[in-house]
Amino acid sequence: MSAPLDLTPAERRRGLVAAIVGVSVFAACLGHSLPFFAVRLASLGASNSFIGVNVALSALAGLALTPFLPAVIGRYGIRRVLAAAFAVIFAGYAAAFLSGERLYLWHVARLLIGAGSTAFFVASEIWINLAVSPERRGAVVGLYATALAGGFAAGPLALELTGYDGASPFIAGAAFLVLAAPPILTARPPAFSPREKTVSVAVVTRRAPIIFLAMAVFSLGEAALLSLAPVYGLRIGLGEVAAGRIVLAYSLGPVAFQYLLGLAADRYSPRIVLAACAAAGLAGAALLPAAVRNELALYPLLFVWGGAIVGVATCVLAYVGGRFAGKELAAANSGIALAYNAGALAGPALGGAIMDLAGPDALPAALAGAFALLLMLLAPTRPRLGP
Incomplete structure (x- = not known):
């Protein structure tokens, strides 16, 4: 597959760098949320089964959203979908922060984070695969996977600094989102041809x-x-x-x-x-x-x-x-x-x-x-x- 014609080589390179850097920081947010939610729920008295269901809701949200993503991304474009994903995940952290002892709101938070994360990764991976040159595709995807793995590994380290109590871990999660957004939302992603039909x-x-x-x-x-x-x-x-x-x-x-x-x-x-x-x-x-x-x-x-x-x-x-x-x-x-x-x-x-x-x-x-x-x-x- 050839590189998209609507971007210059310099724009493709800048976009790839922005996407990979943004993904690494975004992955740190997710790597932070998984242990944080589990430990915080346990401290609030949630049962093991409740915590297990909470983790599963992320995948369920992704399964429910995925069939609609090709049409949504095709209609609104990669950048708008990424912006919406950031907003949805931020809303998830806000729901958890405001939950108090209302444990059901942690399920709402997990659903929002799961849906936003699925949209984010689908859109960012489309961006990378559309922008990269065919002869370098494997290497660039490898860099993307390295950044993703590094981000996931770095996320829990923030909890070593903030602990699991109080507002600090919520602030850390929100900070990851704030840091990830600018490189992604200011770069120019590839666009689809308006003549193309959506494929299921x-x-x-x-x-x-x-x-x-x-x-x-x-x-x-x-x-x-x-x-x-x-x-x-x-x-x-x-x-x-x-x-x-x-x-x-x-x-x-x-x-x-x-x-x-x-x-x-x-x-x-x-x-x-x-x-x-x-x-x-x-x-x-x-x-x-x-x-x-x-x-x-x-x-x-x-x-x-x-x-x-x-x-x-x-x-x-x-x-x-x-x-x-x-x-x-x-x-x-x-x-x-x-x-x-x-x-x-x-x-x-x-x-x-x-x-x-x-x-x-x-x-x-x-x-x-x-x-x-x-x-x-x-x-x-x-x-x-x-x-």
């Missing part, structure tokens, strides 16, 4: 179903790991500190590897690198039960495994950018968001149920099965990802 999510998913399945597998695995890895560590005998480090080690891998994986996708093709990431995801899941007994092996494994699992998403984004154009790309990125939210909704519930039924080591076994299925579907003898 269903149309593009039928044309390349395996790529959307890959995103669902990534999301399911990551959501299960991020929510259940500390519990898994405790169940197999690790101490609290060591169990908590599982998520930290896993989260650092994506920061280190995504740009390199993007370069590899440019050189060898996203499909080949996607298959390699799926194979590494399978290997990591198979090795985890043995490595978890030795911390010297565990944390390096999690570091590489995290980079490989998130690499699946990086390759998916690079693939759809090269495969689809214009409003088809808007539908494809919306389809990616739909698959992501479906996996994020199912992953923690399925992972928890599997651990309850068959013990803690059933979690990595189930993840190994998911990556094995994806690898089988990506095999050269299987149908192509799309025409």
Whole structure:
């Protein structure tokens, strides 16, 4: 797909820098909200099931909104949708701040943040894929994924400074939004041709179903790991500190590897690198039960495994950018968001149920099965990802 004709090369470069910088700060806001909401709700006396439902509402909001995004972005443009996303997420933080002990308002806040985040990521990923040159797509998407992972990792660090009580954490979350908005809202994003017709999510998913399945597998695995890895560590005998480090080690891998994986996708093709990431995801899941007994092996494994699992998403984004154009790309990125939210909704519930039924080591076994299925579907003898 060629770069959009309505932007000069300099405008494309400035827009890409603005989008990636803004996304990194925006991701810090989301990385801040997840632990903050959970801990604050627990301190208010919310039950574990209430907190679990609160987390799930974010994915539900994304699932409900996604089918409408291609038409909305096509009609109003990328910049207006991004501005609306900022406003909706800010309203979510405001609802939580004003909630007091009215716990139901925290559900309203989570719905708003989930809907705004979905719109933000779909619009920003369309921007990046429309503006980047084809020969550099993988590298730029890798930079985007690195910025995203770094932002998510940085968000919880703000809570180390503000704590979880009082108004300070709300101010920190709002500050992330205020810092993320200017670079994105002042740059010029690509525009769609007014002659293009809106394409539905269903149309593009039928044309390349395996790529959307890959995103669902990534999301399911990551959501299960991020929510259940500390519990898994405790169940197999690790101490609290060591169990908590599982998520930290896993989260650092994506920061280190995504740009390199993007370069590899440019050189060898996203499909080949996607298959390699799926194979590494399978290997990591198979090795985890043995490595978890030795911390010297565990944390390096999690570091590489995290980079490989998130690499699946990086390759998916690079693939759809090269495969689809214009409003088809808007539908494809919306389809990616739909698959992501479906996996994020199912992953923690399925992972928890599997651990309850068959013990803690059933979690990595189930993840190994998911990556094995994806690898089988990506095999050269299987149908192509799309025409």
